[in-house]
Amino acid sequence: MIKPNNTCYKACYNARGNNRKAHSQGRLLTGFTLIELLVVLAIIGALLSIAAPRYTHSVDKANLAVLQQNLFALRDSIDKMHGDSGKYPQSLDDLVTNKYLRRVPLDPFTGSSASWVLEQSADPNNPGVIDVHSGALGKTAQGQFYKDL
Numbered sequence: 001m002i003k004p005n006n007t008c009y010k011a012c013y014n015a016r017g018n019n020r021k022a023h024s025q026g027r028l029l030t031g032f033t034l035i036e037l038l039v040v041l042a043i044i045g046a047l048l049s050i051a052a053p054r055y056t057h058s059v060d061k062a063n064l065a066v067l068q069q070n071l072f073a074l075r076d077s078i079d080k081m082h083g084d085s086g087k088y089p090q091s092l093d094d095l096v097t098n099k100y101l102r103r104v105p106l107d108p109f110t111g112s113s114a115s116w117v118l119e120q121s122a123d124p125n126n127p128g129v130i131d132v133h134s135g136a137l138g139k140t141a142q143g144q145f146y147k148d149l
Contacts, residue, residue: 057141063108064140070105071149074116074132077101088121088128109136109146117147 074092077100082088085098092113095101104113115135121127136146 060141066108067134067136067146068149070107071132071134073101073105078129078132087126088130090128092116092118092129092132107134107136109134109138 074095077095078089081095081098081100089095089098092101092104096103104116106113107115112135117133117135118129119131119133121130134146134149139145140149
């Protein structure tokens with residue numbers, strides 16, 4: 001093993017034989033080889049390939065739960081307004097105006113509160129919104145359309 005002294009040198013070898021470059025002031029510089037970096041990147045890539053599908057599946061499940069909760073809240077508010085006043089709301093904004101909701105909830109798949117599909121009453125004596133569905137395209141993991149929830 002070559003021992004460092006006060007003079008500058010280009011390279012020295014430690015007890016294991018690893019090549020180390022010397023700094024101009026006599027300090028040893030160490031680093032990772034390209035192979036070591038590639039091995040680490042391969043391990044990280046393998047771990048991400050396992051974790052990414054689980055993450056996206058969890059996000060979809062969470063959005064579905066939010067959609068179901070928002071639909072329940074909207075339908076419950078429509079029923080409460082009909083039970084209290086005997087008439088259906090003309091729009092979802094009527095639920096906010098009459099304080100059945102603080103605000104119209106967002107559809108988690110479209111990101112908008114204006115994308116709800118409203119089902120109107122067939123009764124000409126009592127017109128208004130009787131049901132609400134999601135305006136999102138696509139299906140759940142079980143194959144059911146979002147608009148059919």
